[in-house]
């Protein structure tokens with residue numbers, strides 16, 4: 001068993017049996033609570049269906065082009081439909097478009113795969129858009145649906161799907177996966193495994209968000225340190241930013257957040273009750289606003305906006321940033 005999936009061994013075996021028999025169902029419904037691994041398993045199944053170099057029947061190499069493109073969701077014969085916002089249903093027009101695309105003949109893969117996530121939130125018109133494909137499935141099409149439970153879906157949909165209901169993983173398995181595969185520190189892995197209730201995807205999302213909030217904290221600290229830095233220190237900071245900034249995306253994100261923080265600083269300076277965007281740092285921003293008047297905050301914001309516009313026009317970034325940082329208020 002070489003699927004790149006933690007746990008759910010029985011489900012993988014069941015799916016591999018379908019593959020071994022050479023006649024997978026036309027549609028599968030992966031059911032189970034949020035963060036349990038439905039989508040991960042569905043994509044692994046899509047890989048096993050289409051791997052160009054399976055190490056054994058029903059397995060996926062994970063390295064061939066179809067495997068990589070499916071993992072990255074960039075394969076031309078893989079269609080993935082997620083809700084645009086969490087908790088919102090997928091759009092009926094998008095589902096119709098997908099059914100239309102699936103009906104065309106495959107470009108490359110043996111199987112065209114359509115993955116529709118969170119189908120329990122789909123409206124009845126979306127479900128109806130799917131029914132025709134489910135009733136008369138094109139020969140090379142496989143639909144993969146995910147939902148928290150089969151009960152909330154239309155029976156006409158469920159009856160046409162092979163239902164794979166996933167169970168939560170044992171806590172030690174979640175903990176081991178977190179430490180071994182995702183290098184989460186043992187203490188944290190233990191806590192997350194406990195809180196996850198056996199849902200690895202949930203635990204991983206927590207890890208990701210924790211990482212994001214630390215990155216935000218670092219960006220806030222860098223932004224704040226400008227105000228107390230000497231001229232020379234500010235130039236050093238520019239050098240640091242533009243050095244890391246050979247990754248332009250990272251620098252853009254930093255600039256974006258600095259602008260947002262500075263905008264909040266300006267707002268808080270004008271009205272201490274003003275609603276702020278960066279809620280997680282509201283206390284820090286209000287404290288700073290007490291000693292930075294609106295006028296210099298506004299100049300600093302304008303300077304940051306100029307840097308961003310310069311970035312678009314490929315101006316000398318380092319010079320632009322130096323000029324901007326000299327405009328920053330001093331404490």
Ligand SMILES: [Zn+2]
Nearest residue numbers: 051061064067
């Ligand atoms: Zn492969």
